[in-house]
Amino acid sequence: MELNFEYLKEHATERAHKPPPTLELDHLDTLWLQVTGTLCNLACLHCFISCGPKNDSHDYMSVEAVRRAVETAAAQGTKDYYFTGGEPFLHDDIQEMIELTLEHGPLTVLTNGILIDEEMADWLAQTFRNSRYSFDLRVSLDGTTKSENDALRGRGTFEKIIASIERLYAAGLNPVITVTTCHAGSGGEEGRRKFYEFVRSRGVEQPRLKFLAPFKIGREERRGGGYEEWERLVEGDLLPDEAEQLQCSSCRMVTSKGVYPCPILIEYDDALMGQELEDGLQAIELRHQACYTCHVEGVTCST
Amino acid sequence: MQHLTKIAVFGGVYNNYLSLEATLDDARQRGAQEIYCLGDMGGFGPHPDRVFPILRGADDLLVMQGNYDHSIGNRLDDCACGYSDPRDNHFAEISYEYTFENTADDNKDWLRDLPTEFRRDWAGRRVLMAHGSPRRTNEFLWESSSPDAFLEHLLVEAEADLLFVTHTGIPWQRTLPSGKQVVNVGAIGRPANNGKTTVDYAIVDVFDDRVDVELHEVAYDHERLAREMQDEGLPDEFVETVLTGWWTTCVEILPAKERARGRY
Numbered sequence: 103m104e105l106n107f108e109y110l111k112e113h114a115t116e117r118a119h120k121p122p123p124t125l126e127l128d129h130l131d132t133l134w135l136q137v138t139g140t141l142c143n144l145a146c147l148h149c150f151i152s153c154g155p156k157n158d159s160h161d162y163m164s165v166e167a168v169r170r171a172v173e174t175a176a177a178q179g180t181k182d183y184y185f186t187g188g189e190p191f192l193h194d195d196i197q198e199m200i201e202l203t204l205e206h207g208p209l210t211v212l213t214n215g216i217l218i219d220e221e222m223a224d225w226l227a228q229t230f231r232n233s234r235y236s237f238d239l240r241v242s243l244d245g246t247t248k249s250e251n252d253a254l255r256g257r258g259t260f261e262k263i264i265a266s267i268e269r270l271y272a273a274g275l276n277p278v279i280t281v282t283t284c285h286a287g288s289g290g291e292e293g294r295r296k297f298y299e300f301v302r303s304r305g306v307e308q309p310r311l312k313f314l315a316p317f318k319i320g321r322e323e324r325r326g327g328g329y330e331e332w333e334r335l336v337e338g339d340l341l342p343d344e345a346e347q348l349q350c351s352s353c354r355m356v357t358s359k360g361v362y363p364c365p366i367l368i369e370y371d372d373a374l375m376g377q378e379l380e381d382g383l384q385a386i387e388l389r390h391q392a393c394y395t396c397h398v399e400g401v402t403c404s405t
Numbered sequence: 406m407q408h409l410t411k412i413a414v415f416g417g418v419y420n421n422y423l424s425l426e427a428t429l430d431d432a433r434q435r436g437a438q439e440i441y442c443l444g445d446m447g448g449f450g451p452h453p454d455r456v457f458p459i460l461r462g463a464d465d466l467l468v469m470q471g472n473y474d475h476s477i478g479n480r481l482d483d484c485a486c487g488y489s490d491p492r493d494n495h496f497a498e499i500s501y502e503y504t505f506e507n508t509a510d511d512n513k514d515w516l517r518d519l520p521t522e523f524r525r526d527w528a529g530r531r532v533l534m535a536h537g538s539p540r541r542t543n544e545f546l547w548e549s550s551s552p553d554a555f556l557e558h559l560l561v562e563a564e565a566d567l568l569f570v571t572h573t574g575i576p577w578q579r580t581l582p583s584g585k586q587v588v589n590v591g592a593i594g595r596p597a598n599n600g601k602t603t604v605d606y607a608i609v610d611v612f613d614d615r616v617d618v619e620l621h622e623v624a625y626d627h628e629r630l631a632r633e634m635q636d637e638g639l640p641d642e643f644v645e646t647v648l649t650g651w652w653t654t655c656v657e658i659l660p661a662k663e664r665a666r667g668r669y
Binding site for chain 2: 235
């Protein structure tokens with residue numbers, strides 16, 4: 103079944119009165135942890151939760167809070183874990199949190215890489231080699247040139263991110279380079295090919311990349327514009343088999359404030375499901391306009 | 406303790422009729438009385454139709470549908486692998502189109518109608534065989550990304566004590582803290598990205614009070630397969646895998662640990 107955008111626009115008024123679709127949690131496959139909240143060393147112009155050095159609307163998580171959430175998830179048979187922020191490597195206890203999580207399952211840490219010095223890169227590579235479960239880093243890079251990347255992530259970040267990727271690779275890690283496809287064509291086949299070639303040209307012989315569509319909320323709303331009124335989901339919109347492909351049918355996000363459906367919606371107070379992970383296991387309503395992006399683009403935040 | 410029967414389990418044929426013959430010979434020589442194929446007949450290798458007389462003509466063989474078989478059998482446009490690397494997508498398309506065009510209609514119909522799981526009771530253990538995972542045909546159960554607790558959950562949900570799967574192409578097995586067992590039998594169609602040209606399958610010994618599972622490597626005439634792949638115009642990259650034992654394409658699905666063990 104194809105999405106018919108013209109139909110959605112033409113019927114925006116009548117659709118506006120329909121309730122959103124409801125989505126059950128099939129199983130808690132994936133636990134996200136917002137370990138450094140919304141605090142980040144960068145203030146990227148496309149950040150959908152407006153992270154930055156001054157945004158402490160979600161504070162750091164304590165090691166104990168991370169342990170509690172991970173152990174609760176593990177008891178339910180969770181498949182994998184993701185740390186994000188903000189910038190996870192701002193946290194003084196990041197190593198302890200990585201170690202305790204890897205005892206329970208595979209972990210991916212999403213980072214801009216800039217704070218990873220040689221010593222940390224060595225520790226991460228050693229942890230990768232010694233861990234029973236897979237351990238991955240995802241490093242964000244938003245262009246194959248300085249001007250493309252720095253227009254989004256800030257002046258001087260291109261060189262710093264590339265240096266970090268090279269440092270990690272030299273230490274024995276092969277991070278997944280994550281590209282948010284804000285620039286025209288960057289998500290298309292040619293754009294992706296260019297990225298793979300660029301990464302190979304920097305000496306990474308086994309390039310690993312992930313491409314993510316931008317969400318038109320947070321700082322990205324001010325940069326690239328927000329959602330149109332008709333860009334929302336109503337009951338009956340989900341395509342056959344779509345429910346199980348939407349990540350929110352199998353994930354939850356824990357922050358210092360409580361539990362949310364997914365990594366995208368933590369700045370929406372009405373998305374807060376409760377204080378503890380157990381509070382977040384019920385069905386959700388796909389009433390946020392960001393849900394429309396996952397529906398259209400097939401977005402999954404997982405690697 | 407009494408030895409009741411011997412069983413072989415394999416998956417991932419990938420058009421490799423030569424390794425299929427070698428695996429069946431090996432299993433039968435070892436005394437296997439029942440043999441199970443967990444799906445994915447097509448892709449990668451030469452002459453897709455050559456595997457069907459072997460698979461369809463044997464009384465001791467039971468065959469299941471994999472995700473590739475579902476796509477070919479239902480005449481879908483592609484294998485739905487959806488790689489983000491255009492290079493991986495390119496090779497996945499070549500593989501699918503070649504297999505689709507060279508699979509007879511009658512064989513496609515046979516693939517379409519295959520069962521998607523087998524259940525057995527061996528020594529009082531509830532045995533489940535699936536292609537990917539008990540809940541999804543196309544779910545990868547890799548060793549490094551399948552925590553014990555997750556596998557326990559899958560087996561409890563599926564009401565099974567012993568699970569056999571394939572789909573990833575790399576074999577492993579684990580006994581969980583509860584005593585339940587998971588066996589990924591690997592694939593017989595291409596080597597397991599380990600620098601060996603052999604392929605892998607499982608031999609199961611059923612006793613009256615326990616079930617033993619052993620993974621086996623099988624050698625076959627991989628040089629002949631490589632020549633036939635070249636004659637069919639299949640990509641040199643595929644041929645290289647058969648000759649060296651290292652995966653060269655469609656590697657982005659590998660978790661970091663499994664990827665790091667490979668050459669590409």
